[in-house]
Amino acid sequence: MLxxxxxxxxxxxxxxxxxxxxxxxxxxxxxxDKPRNRVTQESHGFITQxxxxxxxxxxxxxxxxxxxxxVSIKEERVEIIEKASGVFRIQTxxxxxxxxxxxxxxxxxxxxxxxxxxxxxxxxxSVFGCPFCDGWEMRGQALxxxxxxxxxxxxxxxxxxxxxxxxxxxxxxxxxxxxxDILARQHVAVVEEKIEGLESKGGQLTSIRLKxxxxxxREAGIVVTDLVQSAPFAEQLGCEVTxxxxxxxxxxxxxxxxxxxxxxxxSLSTPSQLVIAAAEGNKAAAGVIMDFVEAxxx
Numbered sequence: 001m002l003x004x005x006x007x008x009x010x011x012x013x014x015x016x017x018x019x020x021x022x023x024x025x026x027x028x029x030x031x032x033d034k035p036r037n038r039v040t041q042e043s044h045g046f047i048t049q050x051x052x053x054x055x056x057x058x059x060x061x062x063x064x065x066x067x068x069x070x071v072s073i074k075e076e077r078v079e080i081i082e083k084a085s086g087v088f089r090i091q092t093x094x095x096x097x098x099x100x101x102x103x104x105x106x107x108x109x110x111x112x113x114x115x116x117x118x119x120x121x122x123x124x125x126s127v128f129g130c131p132f133c134d135g136w137e138m139r140g141q142a143l144x145x146x147x148x149x150x151x152x153x154x155x156x157x158x159x160x161x162x163x164x165x166x167x168x169x170x171x172x173x174x175x176x177x178x179x180x181d182i183l184a185r186q187h188v189a190v191v192e193e194k195i196e197g198l199e200s201k202g203g204q205l206t207s208i209r210l211k212x213x214x215x216x217x218r219e220a221g222i223v224v225t226d227l228v229q230s231a232p233f234a235e236q237l238g239c240e241v242t243x244x245x246x247x248x249x250x251x252x253x254x255x256x257x258x259x260x261x262x263x264x265x266x267s268l269s270t271p272s273q274l275v276i277a278a279a280e281g282n283k284a285a286a287g288v289i290m291d292f293v294e295a296x297x298x
Contacts, residue, residue: 009058019286204220
C-alpha cells in the first residue's frame with residue numbers, strides 16, 4: 001500500500017512529492033500533463049527561477065523528485081478516488097487500481113475566459129491573468145482590464161501600479177457604481193460598452209473594438225477569468241469547499257475529510273503564483289508526514 005497518492009504534477013504537486021521523497025514515504029504522483037499555465041511563455045516572481053519557461057521548470061522539478069527512490073511519477077489520468085475503511089482506492093483511466101493511506105489533491109484550477117472574439121489569440125502572449133506574474137513586461141504601455149464582474153474594480157486599481165494608461169472594460173456589464181469615480185481620480189477610465197472583438201497581430205493586442213463602432217488602441221492587458229476546479233475529486237470525496245469554490249484546508253493542507261489533503265490553486269486561498277503553489281505543496285506534504293508520525297505515537 002502506498003503512503004500517499006498525489007494527483008497533479010504542477011509546482012504544488014511536484015514540491016509535495018519532493019518532500020514526501022525526502023521523508024522516505026512511498027508515493028506516486030499522477031500527472032495528466034495539462035497544466036493551467038500551458039499558454040504561459042515565462043514564469044516570474046520565483047527567486048532563482050525568474051523568467052523560467054514552465055516546461056523547463058517542470059523538467060528540473062521532476063529531476064529533483066526522481067532522486068528519491070520512494071517516489072514515482074506516472075503520466076496517467078486518475079478517474080476515480082474512493083475511500084472505504086480508512087483506505088483510498090485510486091483508479092486510472094487505463095483501469096489500474098492503487099491503494100493509499102492518504103491522497104493529496106494538487107489538480108489546480110481551469111480558467112474560463114470571457115466569450116469575446118479574438119481573446120484566444122492574445123491570451124498568454126499579451127493579455128494575461130496575473131499582474132504580479134506579467135506586469136513588469138507590460139509596464140508603461142496602454143493597458144486594458146477586461147472584467148465582467150465586481151473584480152473589475154480591484155484589478156483596475158492593481159494594474160495602475162504598472163501603467164498610467166489603464167482602461168477597464170466591463171463588456172456590457174454594469175458592475176461598477178461609485179467605484180468609477182474612485183478609479184477616475186487615479187486616471188483609470190471605465191468603458192461599459194459591449195466588446196465586439198479584440199484585434200491583434202502575431203499574438204500582440206492592438207485594439208479593442210466595441211459594439212458602438214468605437215475602436216480603442218491598447219497594447220496589452222489583464223483578463224479576469226472565472227475559475228473552476230480542474231478535477232471532481234474533492235466533491236467525490238465529500239470535502240468541504242469555500243464560498244469561492246476552493247477546497248477548504250487548514251494551514252497544512254488538511255481538508256475536512258481525514259486523509260485527504262489539498263494544495264496549490266485548488267484551495268483558492270492565495271494568489272496563483274508559481275512560488276506560492278510550490279510552497280503550499282511543501283506545507284501539505286509536511287502535514288501528511290506529521291500526521292503519520294503523530295498516529296504512530298498514539
